Amino acid sequence: MLNATTSPNAKRRRLREDLASGRLLRAPGAMNPLTAVLIQELGFEAAYVSGAVIAADLALPDIGLTTLPEVVGRGHQIARVTDLPTIIDADTGFGEPMNAARTVQSLEDAGIAGCHLEDQVDPKRCGHLDGKTVTDTATMVRRIRAAVSARRDGDFVICARTDAAAVEGLDAAIERAKAYVDAGADMVFPEAMRGPADFEAFRKAVDVPLLANMTEFGKSELLTVEQLESLGLNLVIYPVTTLRLAMGAVEDGLRTIREEGTQAGLVDRMQTRKRLYELLDYPAYNAFDGDVFNFTI
Template identity: 40%
Template sequence: MTLNKLFRQQLTVGAGHIMPGAGNALAARFIAAAGHKMMLVSGAAVANNYLGVPDLGLVSVTELAEHVAAIRESVDIPILADGDTGFGNAINARRMIRLLERAGANAIMLEDQTYPKRCGHFDGKDVVSTQEMVSKIKAAVDARHDPDLMILARTDSRAIEGFEASLDRARAYQEAGADFLFIEAPLTKEELLAIPKAVPGIHLCNMVIGGKTPLLPREELAAAGYSVICYANAALQASMLAMQNAMQHLAAHGSITGFESQLMMFAERQAALNADHYKELEKRYT
């Protein structure tokens, strides 16, 4: 069975799969090693890790494809790739789908913000018309080589047009051919739990630590009908805090002494990177 088919089979109403996000292959390795069944290549995490900038649409489509390809090499679980706005119009979205599919994505997310986009939990967002997004979805569906590659349609319209309008957009995107749906940044528990019932189908929700959406437990979200519960940047936020603490300790004390318990030791680090596999390859080819 291909990973595309596997991913389709996994996404059932109310499945409540936890989907962590990664911005590089190192984070992806830890996600897979922890036993997660699927993961997101987060556009925000790529921007933060790769460029050291906020999620403001500064990563190019080719840079994104390179990250997807590197992550695909490092893990064997299904990958949802964050394709942002498609990097332009419907023709650009079509090219983005082909690039990310070749890079190894098993599903691709397309959103209705204007280009360049910004983080879904930032203020100052704007969205394109429903019809323009419908055209992008149709282009994305036409562009995929494998019909089992899934297209996720995301709407950021809650912040601009209101909750009911975001539901209407989700219905339109589903009708246009999107395989599953994501309404970004609902503001209340009631809104979050109402979405899967208001628009029947496969839904993803995003738990942003410190963001606009209330954080709810997996069981409650699954019972509401969510198939995927995404923690797009939990790994990133954990690593950022750990790096900050370690570097501040080193600056303050001139040594890492006393902080060792907060660090992964050398042997553990090599095990996490599958170093023994490469030692075996060296023996085989030397």
């Protein structure tokens, strides 16, 4: 049945061990729980929950309009169904340092393995758009310290994302990252890197795990797993890929129905009922229901 059999702490320990393994972890974006099931079945190492995807799913732009309960709720739904570690986008922590502390504890309660907090000001912007504004370093340091001090499970991974490269330049972003590590961050997420040279500079300067964001249509060159591994990256996320694939197919399908008056020509492009039932594990639910229904005293 579709519930994780691995405890939240075991998932967190696994994430920490994998980040220290020297190999690159691949974490596709899970736009919903069913996608997380597929991510695990296909052999990826982690699942990622994107703030941009949560916002888009609510038909909202990624400008800090989502709330902590909405993010925690979606994170819990996804973590519940997979034995993979789930990493989630916690934006700016949803307020002041005390809010960041509450955010971490709420995500722990939801079974999440780790989160990233960023150094933008509210209202935040998508990391690959122009017009971002970053906090001063001291403000973000307080945000990270609050998050680190609030966690109750020491294996919960706190990642510091810096958006400063696009605002203040690469060198300034690296100096910020060093300060965030000193404040207790377990991992660094340098956002909107332009290409291999930027990642290489971060790798030389920072001695904690590094996260690479391979989002489409952004400022970053789309690098392969082999390239990222050779640069010493530890985790790669594909945050919006599944949503973009799905919505592209949905839009094409709706246009076809509008223009042709039937979906008959689309059936061979659809996931079959049989495949959906495999992912949902219908046999296990039927067996459980049968055992309970047929139980006699």
